[in-house]
Amino acid sequence: MPASLKLQEEYGDQVQVIFVESQGATADAAEKFAFQRSWLNGPSMWTTERPFDSGARGLPNFVLLSSDGEVLLKGNPMAMKSKIEEAIEAEVRKGKKAPEGTPKALEKAWKEFRKGGYSKAIALAKKAGSKPDVAEDAAAAAELFEARAGAALDEVAWCMENGYLTQAEDRLKVLSKSLKGQDELMTRASALEEELESDAHEAEWAACKAYEKLMSKVSRKGVDERTGKSLEALAEKHPGTKNGERAARTASMLR
Amino acid sequence: MKQTLLAASLGLIGILSMASSPQGGVIDVGDTASFSFKSSLVNGMGLKSLDGLRGKPVLVDFWGTR
Numbered sequence: 001m002p003a004s005l006k007l008q009e010e011y012g013d014q015v016q017v018i019f020v021e022s023q024g025a026t027a028d029a030a031e032k033f034a035f036q037r038s039w040l041n042g043p044s045m046w047t048t049e050r051p052f053d054s055g056a057r058g059l060p061n062f063v064l065l066s067s068d069g070e071v072l073l074k075g076n077p078m079a080m081k082s083k084i085e086e087a088i089e090a091e092v093r094k095g096k097k098a099p100e101g102t103p104k105a106l107e108k109a110w111k112e113f114r115k116g117g118y119s120k121a122i123a124l125a126k127k128a129g130s131k132p133d134v135a136e137d138a139a140a141a142a143e144l145f146e147a148r149a150g151a152a153l154d155e156v157a158w159c160m161e162n163g164y165l166t167q168a169e170d171r172l173k174v175l176s177k178s179l180k181g182q183d184e185l186m187t188r189a190s191a192l193e194e195e196l197e198s199d200a201h202e203a204e205w206a207a208c209k210a211y212e213k214l215m216s217k218v219s220r221k222g223v224d225e226r227t228g229k230s231l232e233a234l235a236e237k238h239p240g241t242k243n244g245e246r247a248a249r250t251a252s253m254l255r
Numbered sequence: 256m257k258q259t260l261l262a263a264s265l266g267l268i269g270i271l272s273m274a275s276s277p278q279g280g281v282i283d284v285g286d287t288a289s290f291s292f293k294s295s296l297v298n299g300m301g302l303k304s305l306d307g308l309r310g311k312p313v314l315v316d317f318w319g320t321r
Binding site: 002004007008013014015016017018019020021022023025027029030031033034040042043044045046047049050051052053054055056059060061062063064065066067068069070071072073074077084087088091092095148151155158159162164167 | 280281282283284285286287288289290292293294296297298299300301302305306307308309310311312313314315316317318319320321
């Protein structure tokens with residue numbers, strides 16, 4: 001298992017690992033390679049598009065970006081595991097506080113925001129805005145927090161449109177709690193909850209549960225000669241669903 | 256002869272573990288990375304650019320299938 005996959009497992013959603021295939025393989029070939037090794041079942045992302053040149057010519061190599069997108073480290077992930085872990089942990093600790101230079105009056109708002117407490121963060125920022133010396137910063141902070149809450153709801157909507165219903169449900173549960181008090185955002189969250197529970201998603205829910213069950217088995221036992229057939233059967237049983245399409249695509253990739 | 260073969264073998268091994276031709280300038284420690292993806296990432300959950308991941312550290316791992 002690649003060292004970076006272990007890091008993703010270890011740090012969960014505190015870090016995002018993106019694997020970039022760098023030897024010219026097609027996206028399908030790279031996905032098939034990773035799928036056959038059961039590497040695709042976690043939250044790590046996979047692409048063949050190189051976002052930048054790390055300067056290294058050997059593989060694997062990595063670039064670690066800070067929470068603000070700044071390059072912190074680069075090199076061989078196997079040789080620099082402890083340095084990577086130290087840097088990630090420092091970023092995680094930093095991520096719990098307000099950004100450097102934040103006015104004291106806004107620190108609480110930022111801490112709430114960092115914990116995902118959007119509603120409290122927005123309210124605290126607006127309250128701090130009553131002080132003339134931080135009014136501008138407070139307004140900017142409140143706007144940012146509202147935008148991020150909106151973006152989180154957009155992600156839920158995307159998950160629903162693309163058949164990732166369990167992820168949508170899990171994210172909504174957390175978001176709904178954190179949005180109480182923000183009427184407009186709560187209305188959006190409630191609408192998404194209603195839609196998720198409606199008959200319109202019944203077929204997709206069935207397909208989603210079946211696909212997750214199959215992927216969980218693949219994750220535990222690995223890909224074998226029956227995996228392709230199981231995926232084809234799932235696709236046939238759940239036509240017209242996103243998960244059925246995903247199963248069909250994966251099955252054809254394995255042939 | 257043996258040295259030539261050895262050099263050729265080492266060269267071949269080097270080529271086999273190399274990345275394909277890079278695009279764009281080399282990024283270095285202290286630089287800020289920004290990139291918009293043209294196509295969906297596997298497990299990308301709709302991610303369109305690196306900016307969408309601001310707020311958490313990102314580990315970009317360059318690997319190969321060969």
